[in-house]
Amino acid sequence: MRESFDTVMKRRFVFMQSFLIHGGVSGLFDYGPIGCSIKNNIVDAWRKFFVVSDGMLEVACPSITPHRVLEASGHVKRFTDLMVRDETSGECFRADKLIEEFCDVDLMKDAKHSNETRRAGSMTIEQVEDAISTFNITSLSTGAKLSKPLPFNLMFKSTIGPSSGSSVFLRPETAQGIFTNFKRLLEFNGGKLPMTIAQIGKSFRNEIAPKQGLLRQREFEMAEIEHFLANGETGHVEFCKMADVEVCLFSRTAQERGEAESWTTLGQAVEDGIIVNQALAYFLGKTQKFLRQCGIKAIRFRQHRATEMAHYAQDCWDAEVLCSYGWVEVVGHADRACFDLQMHSEATDVPLVAWEQHQEPRERRVVQATIDRALIGKAFRARSKLVVEALEKFAEKEGEEALAFQKGKEEGAPEALKLRVEEEELEIPAACAGSEHGAFYYPRVVEPSFGLDRLFYCSLEHAFYVRGNDHERTVLGLPVSIAPFQCCMLGLSSNDQLMPIVYEIHEEMRKMGVNCRLDDSAANIGKRYARMDEIGVPFAVTVDFQSCQDGTVTLRERDSMEQVRVPKEEVPQLVRSLCEARESPDVSWAAAKERYPSV
Amino acid sequence: MRESFDTVMKRRFVFMQSFLIHGGVSGLFDYGPIGCSIKNNIVDAWRKFFVVSDGMLEVACPSITPHRVLEASGHVKRFTDLMVRDETSGECFRADKLIEEFCDVDLMKDAKHSNETRRAGSMTIEQVEDAISTFNITSLSTGAKLSKPLPFNLMFKSTIGPSSGSSVFLRPETAQGIFTNFKRLLEFNGGKLPMTIAQIGKSFRNEIAPKQGLLRQREFEMAEIEHFLANGETGHVEFCKMADVEVCLFSRTAQERGEAESWTTLGQAVEDGIIVNQALAYFLGKTQKFLRQCGIKAIRFRQHRATEMAHYAQDCWDAEVLCSYGWVEVVGHADRACFDLQMHSEATDVPLVAWEQHQEPRERRVVQATIDRALIGKAFRARSKLVVEALEKFAEKEGEEALAFQKGKEEGAPEALKLRVEEEELEIPAACAGSEHGAFYYPRVVEPSFGLDRLFYCSLEHAFYVRGNDHERTVLGLPVSIAPFQCCMLGLSSNDQLMPIVYEIHEEMRKMGVNCRLDDSAANIGKRYARMDEIGVPFAVTVDFQSCQDGTVTLRERDSMEQVRVPKEEVPQLVRSLCEARESPDVSWAAAKERYPSV
The missing domain is CATH 3.40.50.800 (Anticodon-binding domain)
Structure with a gap:
């Protein structure tokens, strides 16, 4: 069936490896008229189903991203795959895929090879070395000895500006553009949470040795959502609409115990503590509805095991679709806590926080941004705008300086606040100190992240059938809404x-x-x-x-x-x-x- | 007015310089919720107005493009701007912009500075050196002496694949993805011309010192159309719908003579030989209708002067829009003859040609792909598929080898054709030689090329107004179809x-x-x-x-x-x-x- 499918895709130029007349490049694909039209329809449908229908705010940020942004997000250090090199030919292999292929079994399910339930993808350098020697793994092409595993950063590097320029990367995901704009977006939303931001756009990953066609591209389209929650909230206002949705869950526990997936409702899964909270579960339901709308049939949600998740993540579920390559991750869903906003705040000294108003003022005293503009205007004249900005920034800060100032006030000491404004230290009459009306906090974020090319591919495979048993009479039974x-x-x-x-x-x-x-x-x-x-x-x-x-x-x-x-x-x-x-x-x-x- | 406009754009986060919390990067912009929605609507409207309504075929190719593709297209050698460097600070300037700024006049219109009517943008290295010394141009920042002008390639470079990898660029335009797919697209279209292909997507230019906000970005969205014409054709089947459209033309002659723009109809302009042909004129009309639909008012078409055009181009017209930065190029229209297809054919040895069937067979004898598969099967068995492919490729070729073979046949000499198949030279019984039923040719292409971010910006500026004289009461009077x-x-x-x-x-x-x-x-x-x-x-x-x-x-x-x-x-x-x-x-x-x- 796959062969017949591939033939049609190629013959009708639905999609094809790029630049073939120039020899081609693996991991890059062209969408022909049919493929392009179907993919555009999927993007449109996604926008209607998520952005318009849920009142999300969509943004568009560039692919080119400065080094310092991706350093703050942790990608410069950690966005790597382990690579081994054939010591004779120099050919490079992705270590985890090589191990999986070599063992020809999913390690996870094979008790003989490992007592731990783990996947090659989450192995450390030492574990990979171990596996290579234990299973006697050699180069797939020449049988030669392999080098030690080395981390290889998957981001494409370039420089911007004339001559040597500054170091930039092509973004490996769209999400960072949302986090770096958090303050402006919150302001746009009237300072209110929850707030849901979406972005659709290209991302880039310099895969070591991409295979599996459209499923592992070096340039691909993502649609990401960042759902920011109000302080202490984990619910979703429309969860009631999703509580009864039946889903096939492949939980961490089931994977560890070697059990099968099981069906349940999202409401039940949250109640049983299988899915960490309503907000995450809401998006699982929303995703499943969308995949069904694209004609995708076999869907399960696989929970990440502890070894797979980043340290800050609270819970992660991949929407996986069964296709001819096996179960393929199409959508990731993660409760990322407040990690990203915190990292960018620390790197930039710009607090990416929201303000929570207390129901009743509390007694504890804090520095507060009740700024007497008239007074400041008189005292600082031309520079008063800068002073106000410095004060506002100070008031948003919850660092040591602010605490010290507050402590001083409580003890009756400081009459004035010292702030650096334009290289000069100014004394500013103390802002008022009163009741605490609220507090700043880093909002928690739930992130559904769609690989649109994978979704496209799975839609096509699930739509494909032949009439009777005639392999010449193939049909793409696509839903009308995404037909080319x-x-x-x-x-x-x-x-x-x-x-x-x-x-x-x-x-x-x-x-x-x-x-x-x-x-x-x-x-x-x-x-x-x-x-x-x-x-x-x-x-x-x-x-x-x-x-x-x-x-x-x-x-x-x-x-x-x-x-x-x-x-x-x-x-x-x-x-x-x-x-x-x-x-x-x-x-x-x-x-x-x-x-x-x-x- | 511009100040008031800028304030609203910033305050409502319509668009904004990217990564500001990390210090910002010039030439990169984020579209906030309002901007993103308007831009999406423009893209949708474009797709409906051009692709759907004209039955164009849309494709989507990657941004990452191998070195050899852009070498074939001429970009590696020629996609450059001249740069001069402040010899004390090292700061770089784009030579043409510096000259324009320094002279504070459009050289073109200033007879004192130059007898030629020309723009700084089309100056050679020598002319730039000349201008710098004639006008005593020094660094804008320090007043220091400037270096000699040097060409700076505007493409972003990177590498693909593990370790050192292969050299790639981010595409500077989307068009090359269309040309490299020409054969497959023509096949998709049943071998018939005219055929119109469109592509919407990001392009990248590492501008030396980008200014003018959204108008000169380093990463920007293009929508390009390649309209391939049948042999000898220069008309357009729907030109009758455009013949009466009134346009404001700023012809080459008018520019050279220092005359103003003038209004005429497209039909008249073609008849008068001002616009080179109907096909190009059709797209000028189509573009104007679209710009109007986006609420853009002041539009003129400026013809390129001889010094501005590439040597292969037949005629070029920029749709320019009057905004607060002056007349800005928003859409380019070029009759590119068959340059691009020819360049890729020569670089790859894959003939990107179309077949023209003669009405009546002609007498001249040529090599022809009437291949006797049975005979070949008998003679070459397992390799017969390769032989057929080699023969077909040979028959498509119009190179010296084919001509020699044909000449030989006419003179009665060669009984067999010698072809290299898999490193071995095989003698293949001569394919038949008969009447010439048609001929291969490189199709001519007409290319409208839209800068969607510029279009977006001009739509916003033209939509912006204030109620009464109250600069606080601003309105974006956008057409309903593109409102956020x-x-x-x-x-x-x-x-x-x-x-x-x-x-x-x-x-x-x-x-x-x-x-x-x-x-x-x-x-x-x-x-x-x-x-x-x-x-x-x-x-x-x-x-x-x-x-x-x-x-x-x-x-x-x-x-x-x-x-x-x-x-x-x-x-x-x-x-x-x-x-x-x-x-x-x-x-x-x-x-x-x-x-x-x-x-």
Whole structure:
């Protein structure tokens, strides 16, 4: 089946390795007209389903990212894979994949090889060395001895600016652009949490030796969501809509005990403490609904084991999809606590915090940003704007200096606050000290992270089938909402009477915004239907000789191959309605069959 | 006005320099929620207006591009700007911009400085040296002496693969991905020309010293079209729709003579030989319509002078938009002849050609791919597939070897063709030689190339206005189709009776796919309207106390500030219809005012 699938993908240029005429580059892919259209539709659907429907805020940040940003986020140090080198040929292998391939079993499930339940992917350098010597692993190509494992940073490096320039990377994920904008986004949202930010865009990973086609690309499209929670909150206001959703969970415990996945509802899983909180569970449900909408069938959620998770993460679940490569991670979901905001705050001295107003003022005294602008204006005149900014910054800070000042106030000592403004130390009359009206805190964040190319690939594989047992008659049974074209216009023959009607309806379709392809080739009608089936076009409108007499045309549905006769004036609106889910359920193929005569 | 505009853009986080908390990087920008939404809408609108409506084929190729691809295209050698360095501080300047700034006049228009009509941008190294000494140009920052001008390649470099890797660049334009896929795309299109391919995506240019905000970014979004023409064709099948479109042309001659722009129709301009052909003129018209649809008003088309154009280009016209930075190039249009396909063919030995069938077979004899597979199968058995491939490749070639073979045949000499197959030279019985049924040719290409961020910026500037003379009351009068949100839901106060109705309508809007923002802040209603005006939201629905009694709400239109009362059940559909241009003209604000009572 996979072979037949690959043939169609290649023959119809759905996707293809890039720059093939120049020799090609592994891990880079081109999307042809069909693939590009399907992927655009998936992106649109994602935006509607997540951003518009949940009222998220979307941002777009550059791929080029300065060294210091990714140093703050930990990527410069830790975004690595272990690599081993063939000592004779110099060829490089990714250590974990080599071990997995060599052992030809998932170590995790094989008690003989290891008492720990672990995957090669989470091994330390020492464990990899150990595994290589234990299993006598040698180069896959030459059988030669392998070098010691070395960490290889997966980020593409470049420089920006003239001559030597400054060091930059291509972002390995889109999320950092959201974290670095946190303050502005919170302000945009009126200072209120929860707040949900999304970003869709390219990310880049210089994989050591990419295989598995679209599943492991060096340049790929992500859609990431950062859901920032209010202090102490772990719920989600719309969780009630998800509580009854049934999901297939492959929990940490099940993996450790060698048990199978099990079905439960999201509400139950939170109650049982399997999923850490409602907010994370809400997004698992939302993700599953979206994957189903893209026609993906076999979905499970696999929880990360303790060895897989970063130290700061509270809980992680991967949405995995079963395809011909096995279970493939398509969406990651992580409760990342407040790690990222904290790291950037520490690196920049800009506090990425939110303010929580107490219900009742509390007694403890703190420095507070009740700034008397009139007083400051009088005292500092031209520089008063800078002074106010310095004060606001100071007041947001909860560091030692602020505490010392507060302590001093409590003890009745300092009358003035000393702040550096433009290289000069100024004495500023003490801001007021009163009741504590609230406190600053780093918000916790829940992050669903979609690999859109993997989602695209799985949608295609799950949509692919053959009619009967005929491997020549392949169909892409894609959901109408993501099909590459919504409709195809055909003439039964290229007869002079028929073609004007074909063009007229095609023009009408285009005017209505229906993405309609015209096939005016000379191939017979059956062959042309087959071509459309192969690339997943859900509807075909054919003008035949009866059309010249009674003004009707045939409308064919891809999966059932059923046809109805429809007056030509009605067909553009009918096709448009059939294609736009939101105008259903009044308009469905079943309804069309009742309304119009079958052929 | 520009100051007031900049303030709003910053305060509402429409766009902003990237990574500011880490010190910022010039030439990189973040799009906040408003900017991102507007830009997405522009991309969608572009795709509908060009790709769907004209039946173009869209592809998506990676940004990472191997060295050899950009060497073939000429970018490695020629994609440079001239740079001069401050000899004391080491600061780098772009030579042309420095000269322009220094002279503080457009050289082109200043007869005192130069008898040639030229721009600094098209100066050679020698001319730049000349200008620097003639005008006594020194460093803008220190006044120090400047280095000799040096070419600086604007492409970002990196490496791909483990350890040292292979040399790659970030693409400086999207077009190369289209040219390298030409063969597959032509096959997808049934071998037929004309064929129009589009690509939307990021491009990257390591500008020496980017200024002018969004107008000169180092990472930016392009939308490019490559319209491939059939042999000898220069027309466009839909030119008749564009012939009467009036455009403001700033021709080469007018520029050279110091004359002003002039208005004419596209049909007239082609007839007068001002625009080289219909195909190019068609896209000028299409572009102008699109810019207008995005709310852009002052548009002119400026023709490149001979010194500006690449040697292979036949004619180039920039769509320029007047904004606060002056006339800015937003869309380039070039007739590139067949340069790109030829360059890649020569570099790869893969002929990127199309086949033209003659109406009548002609007498001249050529090598032809009428391959006798049975004969080859017998003669070469296991290798016959390779032989057929080699033969097909040979037959597509029009090089010396093919001509020699053909000449030999005509003279009756060669009985067999010698071809290298897998390192071995094989003698293949001569393929047939007969009438010439057609010929291969490199198709000519016309290329419209959009800078989407510039288009975005100009749309915003042209949409921006203030009410009366009050610089606090700013409005983004964006066309509804690209507004960041379609609608805003408000409660007159946060009263317990009102808010449930607000939430109910908001939920209904979301279900209908209306991109609706909820503002439940405590600010008074006037202030909240002003906030929505400022970011260009065209409609606001307000629930007030009358709503509790009679079930009606108010609907306010942004530009007129007029309000009507509408039953709450009808308002979601009404807003949706008002926002979707395609459902007009039956539904317009004027019609809504007639139908519902004013407030």
